[in-house]
Amino acid sequence: MTALPAAQLPATVHAFSQRFSSTPLGARLARHLALTQLHSWGIPHGSDASERAAAVVAELAANAVTHGRVPGRDFELRLSLPTGSLRIEVTDTRAERHPPGPGAVRPSRPLDEGGRGLTLVDALADRWQVLDRNPPGKTVLAEIDLPRWLSLVRRLSAPGR
Numbered sequence: 001m002t003a004l005p006a007a008q009l010p011a012t013v014h015a016f017s018q019r020f021s022s023t024p025l026g027a028r029l030a031r032h033l034a035l036t037q038l039h040s041w042g043i044p045h046g047s048d049a050s051e052r053a054a055a056v057v058a059e060l061a062a063n064a065v066t067h068g069r070v071p072g073r074d075f076e077l078r079l080s081l082p083t084g085s086l087r088i089e090v091t092d093t094r095a096e097r098h099p100p101g102p103g104a105v106r107p108s109r110p111l112d113e114g115g116r117g118l119t120l121v122d123a124l125a126d127r128w129q130v131l132d133r134n135p136p137g138k139t140v141l142a143e144i145d146l147p148r149w150l151s152l153v154r155r156l157s158a159p160g161r
Contacts, residue, residue: 014041014081014156019074020061022092027061030077034088037079042152043086049144052124053086056142059117060090063099068092068138081153085126085143095136102128 016037020026034057035045043049057077064075070093078089105118121128125142133139146152 014153016079017076019076022065022069022073022075024062024065026075027058027065030061030075030090031058034077034079038086041081042155043146049086049146052144053088056088056121056124056144057090059120060088060140060142063117063140064090064092067097067099068094070094081146081149081156082143084149085145088125088142088144089139091133091137091139093135093137095132095138099130099140 016034018030018033020030031054035050035054038050038053039045043053061075061077068075073093075093076089076091078087078091080087080089099118102122105122107119121140121142124144126145128140128142131139131141
């Protein structure tokens, strides 16, 4: 006689994905929609995780628009809640221009007009990396640890939600 399988709750993937025009307006909209999505997941506006995520999304989206732009091509923002963290992914279609990865970001000089974006990402994200993408392009992936991740996911997975 075989034992009956244990009852399992249906797995729910909590993810958000949206394409944006590779323009400053697209970058601002990505930040705004990211914050709205996080709030709907129970990560309230103004919380530490929300503020860190807002800055990371803003910097990565601005980099996608400034350095990863290919005319006529959008960039993509993806948010998800893998075990223990918030994952932020920004993908653009420019394959030949890769940013430096973690540990290789050079600090900008005080009078430089730019070059601080990845320094901020490095400081605010718990982990991040640059990944090649096929078709051509790249994805910058950053994760922010969420100490209350389990209670957040349980609430999101509750029946009737």
